[in-house]
Amino acid sequence: xxxxxxxxxxxxxxxxxxxxxxxxxxxxxxxxxxxxxxxxxxxxxxxxxxxxxxxxxxxxxxxxxxxxxxxxxxxxxxxxxxxxxxxxxxxxxxxxxxxxxxxxxxxxxxxxxxxxxxxxxxxxxxxxx
Numbered sequence: 854x855x856x857x858x859x860x861x862x863x864x865x866x867x868x869x870x871x872x873x874x875x876x877x878x879x880x881x882x883x884x885x886x887x888x889x890x891x892x893x894x895x896x897x898x899x900x901x902x903x904x905x906x907x908x909x910x911x912x913x914x915x916x917x918x919x920x921x922x923x924x925x926x927x928x929x930x931x932x933x934x935x936x937x938x939x940x941x942x943x944x945x946x947x948x949x950x951x952x953x954x955x956x957x958x959x960x961x962x963x964x965x966x967x968x969x970x971x972x973x974x975x976x977x978x979x980x981x982x
Contacts, residue, residue: 856880858887865900866977867891868970873910877919885922888936889929898935901977905970906942906950916946923950924959931962937980938964941973 855872869884892900904923911919923931931938931954940951951966953959967973 856884858884858891860891860895865981866903867900868903868905870905871909873908875906875909875911875915875919877915877922881919881922885925885927885929887929889927889933892929892933892935900936901939901980902931902936903939903941903970903973903977904931904964905973906940906944906947907969909942911942911944911946913946916950920950920953920959924954924962926960931964932960938962939973939977940964940966941968941970943968 855874855876857870859868859870860866861868867888869888871880888902909915926932929936938954940947942948948966951964954962954964965973965976967976
């Protein structure tokens, strides 16, 4: 897996960083399993999940596969009701993923979109204040 999953200490924030080559089936599924375990272990019900895709090197095929896997109705996914999703990346496909997730076929998921981690963290901290 070329993704790292980190729960920030004393904050309801999980950061997932994806690296190239991006393999959605392997990378997202493994991240979802780790996130579900973190959610269960910490008893959190309002956790922010920040997916940093800026180094993923996403192409059209990985976008299509990735959005399907990211929005499956499984624990730890972007559709998990315990999660507030945030996407990070300047790539047009990352922006398209954020918009596509709002469609009913992808669970009508609201995932905020930011160009960089600094902006995403500022948003999350503001929401937590």
